Amino acid sequence: MYIEDAIVSENKAIAEGIYRLDLSAPRIAATAQPGQFVNILVHDDLIPLLRRPMSVAGVNGDNLALIYKIFGAGTTIMESWASGQRVNLLGPLGHGWEYDSERLPILVGGGVGLAPINFLHEYLLGISKEHWLVIGARSKKEHFLAHDPANGILLTTDDGSAGFHGTALDGLQSVLRENKNAPHQIFACGPPAMLEAIGTYTVKAALPCQLAVEEMMGCGFGICQGCSIEAKVDADNDQPSYGKRFKLVCMDGPVFHADQLVLNHD
Amino acid sequence: MYIEDAIVSENKAIAEGIYRLDLSAPRIAATAQPGQFVNILVHDDLIPLLRRPMSVAGVNGDNLALIYKIFGAGTTIMESWASGQRVNLLGPLGHGWEYDSERLPILVGGGVGLAPINFLHEYLLGISKEHWLVIGARSKKEHFLAHDPANGILLTTDDGSAGFHGTALDGLQSVLRENKNAPHQIFACGPPAMLEAIGTYTVKAALPCQLAVEEMMGCGFGICQGCSIEAKVDADNDQPSYGKRFKLVCMDGPVFHADQLVLNHD
Amino acid sequence: MIDVTVKLSDQLILKNPVLTASGTFGYGDEGRDLVDVNQLGGIVTKSITLHPREGHPPPRIAETAAGMLNAIGLANVGVEHFCREKLPYLAGLETAVFVSIAGSTMDEYVEVLSTIEQANLGFAGYEINISCPNVKKGGMEFGVDANMTRELTQRLREATDRFMMIKLSPNVTDIGLIARAAEQGGADAVSAINTVVGMDIDPVTGNFKVSTGLCGLSGPAIRPVALAAVYRVAQAVSIPVIGVGGISAAEDVVRFVRAGAHAVQIGTLNYRDPGIGVKISARLPELLRKIGAGSLGELRGLVN
């Protein structure tokens, strides 16, 4: 974990409202693992007050890639960054995906949830490990990769405007049907509704599945206790979250095994 | 008084830390008088919260000129404006210099106090009225006009690095000595210490003198009662300041006759 | 048609929930070149006292992070001048006008109100500013004591049949208790909050940034404090609550209504944008449509 002044090398739109930011941050880049995140100080002014957490979407030498969506004040400021801009980062934070080399990885990403999935995808490409990548979106213009089932890349759209017509869960199920016999392992990140759907399905079907989740964060490294998430926590209370009912997204996550989380909130 | 979305036409440094900003603001430009000011919304964000008051430094057709010095958050944002930037202005506000065409105008400006003095200077040039312009600064690099006593422009520097070696008051006194016999009228704007020196001197010498003063402002047009200044106020209490002891810089000023103000605070 | 009107009593229906807060829109006439105040739900005047008041020495205001400090010191023209020069204009407006009243003894409050009643002009009612030091009780504010609040409200209630709201101070341990005292005293509504006690000091010169030292904090910085106060007050009383504090957008109006408010007042933000109240009220129908509410009233107290 470092505090590092990174330098923007590139910042460009890659789909509607979605940007890719490359920063030179040698120390963080050297240690970041797929699934980890950085906490970004977007402004010297006191609004926004808190840092903004963003998953690492890839590492290339000294460079760190982020993929972000314009949401509010913080991401609007990020959009304005030109190359050369100095950006204070805290990271790498949290713990990432637990990858089991014996199993077929099926990666499922939706929206900007693609960021930590993309990093894992690139890692698997790097070690030449065959895997599936399922990416869900509402429509074509939110996609920035090409539908390429022959190479294990399946795009889905809610409106059928590109790739597979259906949700990311539909896409995952179709991949599962095609790979019935391989022992597999699912990695998913995306909007809450998608994670709930995939988590609920995989837990019911007893499929090994990890989810990368989001929660409002104060610090990103365990000192505020703000990023709690309801979880099925075991008796050991020496974890940073101190409790038996909550986990901390920043320390115990952001990657959790689906069966450890309380997924239905009503 | 209008709320007008002005468009920056030019924004450039004219001396060390001092900028000139030209904005197209047809409605305000059409009615602004020398000595009046505008109140600038520097940011859509809530920091800084309040507008920033700036004197009108000149009018050229639809264009309004401002001269500002980098101070804190607000003026730092102003510095970043490029041409085309939209800026919300409220103005023209306050009441300006009272000019008596029978007298020789002697204008004294220091630092950014030059702005309202410059506007009056340009007005007098426009009507071809002979006058003196005395401009004080600590050193040469704060000046952006040329020392030109033959044409009535006298620069002074505290350190003697340009023009007349001495304070703005010294410069004023030298001009007064040279024009002993003309009925004159003094207009001054500048840092508090300069205004206090000039005000005290002119009141003691019973010379007609108007001062443009500054005070922290909330609104700029009389609704907050925040910009009070201690003054010798007469019995009429229908003035916007309501009281017999204070005046409002935004409504009763920013230009006051020196003998109406309480100049020494100790 | 989305309904943004607010029924404060059988007699008093506001065309929309957005009022200006006392002391932040003068007497309603200063900004008439800029804003059509008749498009507002209402306006609350600067607080009026028995005698004209000079106010505090400068500096009276300072800026803080997303907020401002002030100690104006109730600078105002006094009730007599107000009735003669300001009230006729206000009475002619087509929006609900509330005259804010302040005093340093109960008798003074009653005398101010009675003087205005005698003017016999048409306007909606009063807001009673109880964040004033009570000279008889050694400078303790009326607004921090439930008994004083109840008694003051009762005495004013006897002096007028007009709509009367009591403006609560946030600087108390239990704001619900004070609100209940106002209700028991016969108030038609309560507004909350007045400014939060604050202070700033120039680190280098050591000068108080506002001459009085202790002064009042307002603006977006205190919006969460105001929202909490309104929520607590709305739980404590059954009369309408008017929310005040840091409002800068139509979304904020909905926040306060969900916390239990009938209407809101905009203060500090008027200085930034004198047209903000009109803009916000104009944006409300669109926002309610987005939320899926047919009226503002539907959302009142709706929070989960």
Next chain:
Amino acid sequence: MIDVTVKLSDQLILKNPVLTASGTFGYGDEGRDLVDVNQLGGIVTKSITLHPREGHPPPRIAETAAGMLNAIGLANVGVEHFCREKLPYLAGLETAVFVSIAGSTMDEYVEVLSTIEQANLGFAGYEINISCPNVKKGGMEFGVDANMTRELTQRLREATDRFMMIKLSPNVTDIGLIARAAEQGGADAVSAINTVVGMDIDPVTGNFKVSTGLCGLSGPAIRPVALAAVYRVAQAVSIPVIGVGGISAAEDVVRFVRAGAHAVQIGTLNYRDPGIGVKISARLPELLRKIGAGSLGELRGLVN
């Protein structure tokens, strides 16, 4: 040489006036890769309770204009685990460590403190968080009642000889009164302020932004409130006052010292920049030189 040390008592001298605030720097070890805490004047731990606490359901925090809201719910490992796993590390630090203590009955407070005393380790002292609901008094906070504050302080005083400061809540009518009660009860110092009661609501969904509804506001937004509180408290007591609330720069330290504080604590800003306390304390000598002061102590209470 500019002197930035702070003498809190004959036994306790801080190397500089900058401490971390309770609950905003964990147990001091989470950030050890990032910051050398030994360069701080001191650290105050998360509040420790008798039993481990889960804390409140999510969401626990939200952002507001220049501030943040939180209702963590005193999530902590409990005193036993604390003494075993955290205190030894803390006791080994070369900075003043204050253990923050919380409880829901007076007995609980005393038991927590006594358990820590029994661990018999070296550390500076305690901070008593009295902004906790007293279960025996129907959930009323200890910190809003002068008698409870005095009694609690007395009982804890009997249980320890270490330095003990009482942390005051700003959510009271008269904070000076509570401070005096702490002083009378035997406190060595008071710290002010804890968070200001606040709330936020999502206008569209109607959800409380923090699950508990009412929660605590911190950050630069409340700095003026904290400064006013410290000023009032410093007038009311003669023991040292530690200022807390919205501090984000060396200039703010000077503001609080001028208002009467001996030292300060940094809370929310640690989340933004875990190194801020060290940076601020390093910048202090330069700032004092600019002001023309030879020591921080010279400026204490110096305001005009």
